[in-house]
Amino acid sequence: MVYIISASGNTVDISEDNxxxxxxxxxxxxxxxxxxxxxMHGLDNVxxxxxxxxxxxxxxxEVSLGKGGSISVVNYAEEMHVELQxxxxxxxxxxxxxxxxxxxIMAFNLDNTSLMLQEMDRIGIHYDGTPMAxxxxxxxxxxxTRATCWISQQTREQAQVMMYIxxxxxxxxxxxxxxxxxxxxxxxxxxxxxxxxxxIAVLCLVLTGYVSKKVNx
Numbered sequence: 001m002v003y004i005i006s007a008s009g010n011t012v013d014i015s016e017d018n019x020x021x022x023x024x025x026x027x028x029x030x031x032x033x034x035x036x037x038x039x040m041h042g043l044d045n046v047x048x049x050x051x052x053x054x055x056x057x058x059x060x061x062e063v064s065l066g067k068g069g070s071i072s073v074v075n076y077a078e079e080m081h082v083e084l085q086x087x088x089x090x091x092x093x094x095x096x097x098x099x100x101x102x103x104x105i106m107a108f109n110l111d112n113t114s115l116m117l118q119e120m121d122r123i124g125i126h127y128d129g130t131p132m133a134x135x136x137x138x139x140x141x142x143x144x145t146r147a148t149c150w151i152s153q154q155t156r157e158q159a160q161v162m163m164y165i166x167x168x169x170x171x172x173x174x175x176x177x178x179x180x181x182x183x184x185x186x187x188x189x190x191x192x193x194x195x196x197x198x199x200i201a202v203l204c205l206v207l208t209g210y211v212s213k214k215v216n217x
Contacts, residue, residue, distance in 0.1 A: 046138045046152070046162065053105050053142055060104030060165070065092055065175075067113035077104060085172070089116035092175040098168035105142065108161040108175065115177050123159055125149045126174035138162055 053059050060080040064072040069087040079100040085093040092114065098104060115123070125132045127147050134149040135141065141150045144164040152160040165171060 046160070049138065049142050050105070050107060050162070058103075058105055060096070060098060060106050062107040062109070063094070064109040065114045066111060080104065087114075090177045091115075094173045094175075095170065096165070096168075096173060097170040101168050103145075103164060103166040104168065106163050106165065106173075108163070108173075110159045110161070110175070112158065115175070117177055121177050121179060123151050123161070124176045124178040125151070125161065125163065126172075126176060127163075127165075128171055129174075 050059065054076055057077070059076045061076060061082050062074045063082055065084075065087070066072075069084065071082075071084045073082045075082075077098065077100065079098045081097050083095045085095050087093070096106070110123075117123070125134060127149075132147065132149050134151050136150070138150045138152075141148050141162045141164050144166070146166050147164065149161060149163040152158075161175065163173070
């Protein structure tokens with residue numbers, strides 16, 4: 001799927017000839033073409049919202065991370081700069097800065113070569129060193145006024161992170177692997193009433209003696 005956005009708001013003409021798509025736009029206008037990442041299936045509504053924010057000039061950059069520390073950055077704002085600080089199988093650390101202080105939305109595309117997730121692991125986000133509680137609804141990111149994140153993580157094979165950064169100078173974003181193992185519920189051993197067992201034992205002895213006397217008679 002491909003989205004074509006006229007950044008200037010002008011009408012553009014799109015034609016197709018033998019799989020070749022041509023776009024004609026007015027002079028001094030700009031057009032953005034965004035193809036949905038090939039490994040991000042089933043997120044059509046999220047991609048639609050992301051493109052809507054691109055048209056509104058609220059998106060800073062889209063970052064794709066892969067094997068061996070590979071990184072591909074598409075800047076949708078000229079003032080945005082993204083730098084990969086470090087990348088291991090457990091953590092990806094990015095430094096982002098922008099000379100425009102206005103808040104921006106950012107997207108991060110991950111595949112199974114970016115981080116190593118085990119069966120009970122999940123992805124977490126740290127913003128300037130502080131863990132974030134990501135929301136379940138991506139719409140909350142696009143309408144946010146404070147730092148907010150959403151993680152698709154449909155499978156261990158792929159994940160997409162959407163994040164809103166409310167103001168800019170310079171920030172660090174850590175994408176980390178966190179254990180999501182279920183906490184064992186401690187089992188409790190039932191304890192008897194103090195002294196109750198001793199009382200039962202005494203009663204048993206008394207009854208045994210009484211029965212023995214009856215038999216001997």
